[in-house]
Amino acid sequence: MNGGLVVxxxxxxYGGVRAVDSVSFTVGAGECVxxxxxNGAGKSSTLKALMGLVPRTAETIRFGDSDLTKVKARDIVRHGIGYVPEGRHVFPGLTVxxxxxxxxxxxxxxGPTLTTLGEVFDLFPVLGEMRDRLxxxxxxxxxxxxAVGRALMTNPRLILLDEPSMGLSPKLIEDILAVLQRLRAAGHALLLVEQNAKLTxxxxxxxxxxxxxxxxxxxASQDLSRDPRVRQIYLGL
Structure with a gap:
């Protein structure tokens, strides 16, 4: 898959426990998956494994022309993958x-960095308004x-997002949905891990x-959202 992620x-x-068991999927260029x-389904462990943050085994982890099984964790971002970790992990004592x-x-x-910074402020005007705030x-x-804007500063072709709605109120979850929809509209490929099935x-x-x-x-997400088993187990309907 040219330009996409193949896993x-x-x-x-983790010790004797298998948290992720022979998972396979693809994310095409510009696709949102x-x-x-x-809890405990293996979602976050899958993202961390892709970023090389936990011990893993795999037949294939390929992004475009890059074999990520041979890339160190600190270098994966250089191959065009941005990561938004669970819990945000911003630097509280530094400005926006x-x-x-x-x-x-x-x-x-x-030049390129400042151009991207302007693009992030265009995407999230509130960050531009608060650029000097801690x-x-x-x-x-x-x-x-x-946290999403920080990932965008690497100019990624694919963004991995881990539980972006965690700990947020229903109103803020709607704001995060709007953020994800803006990223889709801008042509970014997304791999979203999220316990909130409705948002996903x-x-x-x-x-x-x-x-x-x-x-x-x-x-297809729309089909799964109407599936009786999914609606009962994950949506509580």
Whole structure:
């Protein structure tokens, strides 16, 4: 798949426990794929494995022309993959602008970096308005936008997002959905891990439903949102 992500036989072990069991999927260029399921389903472990943050085995992890099984974790971002970790992990004692500029550490300064910074402020005007404010003073939703903006500063072709709605109010979850829809409209490929199945189905085109470290179901997000089993187990309907 030219320009896309191809994963096959991905497994993650924590001691004697297999958290992810031979998972396979693809994310095409410009495609938005969701991964949902309950706690302990293996969703976040899958993203961390792709970023090289946990021990893993895999037949294939290929992004475009790059074999990521041979790339160290610190270098994966240089291959065009941005990562928004669970819990946001912004630098609270630094300003919004400095948090964003830290996200551009893999790029050459100045012109291209400042151009991307302007694009992030265009995408998230509230960050531009608060560029000199400490990140620790932002609301949870604003910090999530900052975490997404920081990932965008690497100029990625694919963005991995881990539980972006965690700990947010229903209103802020709607704001995050709007952020994801803006990213889609801008042509970014997304791989979204999210326990909130409703948000996942609304934000993505294709979705994987994980259980016990395996892909239990896969298909078009709209179709899965209408599936009686998914509605009962994951939507509580």
């Amino acid at each position: 096959s036989g991905l497994s993650v072990h 969701g991964t949902t399921g309950g 602008e400095k948090n964003l500029l830290l996200g551009a550490y893999v790029r050459k300064w100045k 990140a620790g003073a932002l609301s949870g939703g604003q910090q999530q936008m900052l 189905f609304e934000a993505t085109k294709t979705c994987l439903v994980m259980e016990n470290g395996e892909v239990a179901m896969t298909g």
